[in-house]
Amino acid sequence: MRIAVTGGSGKLGSVVVRELRANGHNVVNLDVSGQRGPGFVRVDLTDYGQVIDALAGVNDQHDGIDALVHLGAIPAPGMLSDVATFHNNMPSTFNVFWAAVRLGIRRIVYASSETVLGLPFDVPPPYIPVDEEYPARPESVYSLVKHLEETMAVELVRWHPDLSITALRFSNVMWPEDYAAFPSYDADPRGRKWNLWGYIDARDGALAIERALEVAPPGFERFIIAAADTVMSKPNAELVAEVFPGVEVRGDLGEHDTMLSIDKARRLLGFEPQHSWRDEV
Structure with missing residues (x-):
């Protein structure tokens, strides 16, 4: 496919661009920063004119695309002020979708x-493992924007029944070099309770994106995308008993299985994580 990736210079985006190209796709990176050269176009996503022009075609870079991967954003709460985060992320996503x-x-x-x-689960989750079935619970402006983006996608596919939009709720993105720190998390289980001890290897994030590009039907779906295991060496039963003792546990948690359920992604996307920090440390 001819694929445009916004934010293709970021932590996840750079790996997505690399992996999609390695698998034979023609990829153009639309970002405000990055290396000048083939496949890179500098675009301010908050400027609709730049966005639609870059997607339509750019000189010798590309003459149109088949699919869009939108990763360009301020990637986490607390990096900029709440207002700056909203004013960047919400208009950017609207511009790209529109x-x-x-x-x-x-x-x-x-x-x-x-x-x-x-997140950060200062109010405990309704049950563990968490899944996509309960209503969104944004606890920051960054998260509020993500919720609004999903709501916008629901309406866009209603207006355009042939449109496919897939929202991937990525866990904390990691590169292999990040894994050296993981054994230290065992000293304080509460230090990573904010996302139920989850993570996603960037290479598996790229895999989830490619699977969605290949198989997602028209309409809107949301999927949690996480590694198959937790960041902890301590067993899940001990973690939950210590940190979330009053929360309902649904099913068998396994010893180190992810508590961010990826069952839906496995079932509908055929997504199966290939990487674990336990293989690197």
């Missing part, structure tokens, strides 16, 4: 966030 609709691009995969599940 330009795609106007240009006839009918396959969109984008980064939602695990934060819509209620």
Whole structure:
């Protein structure tokens, strides 16, 4: 496919661009920063004119695309002020989605966030493992934007029944070099309770995106995307008993199985994580 990736210079985006190209796709990176050269176009996503022009075609870089991967954003709460985060992320996503609709691009995969599940879980989750079945619980402006983006996607596919939008609620993205710190998390289980001890290897994030590009039907779906295991060496039963003793446990937690359920992604996308920090440390 000819694929545009917004934010293709970021932590997840750079790996997505690399992996999609390695698998034979023609990829253009639309970002405000990055290395000048083939496949890179500098675009301010808050400027609709730049967005629709870049998606339509850019000189010798590309002459149109088949699918869109939208990762460009301020990637976490607390990096900028709340207002700056909202004013960047919300208009950027609207501009990207609206330009795609106007240009006839009918396959969109984008980064939602695990934060819509209620992170940092200062209020405990309704049950463990968490899944996509309970209503969004944004606890920050960053997360509020992610919730609003999902709501916008629901309406866009209603207006355009041939449009496919897939929201991937990525867990904390990691590179292999990040794994050296993981054994230290065992000293204080509460230190990583904010996302139920979850993470996602960036290479598996790229895999989830490619699976969604290949198989997602028209309409909107949201998926939690996490590694198959937790960041902890301590067994799940001990973690939950210590940190979330009053929370309902649904099913068998396994010894180290992720508590951010990826069952839906496995079932509908055929997503199966290939990487674990336990293989690297």
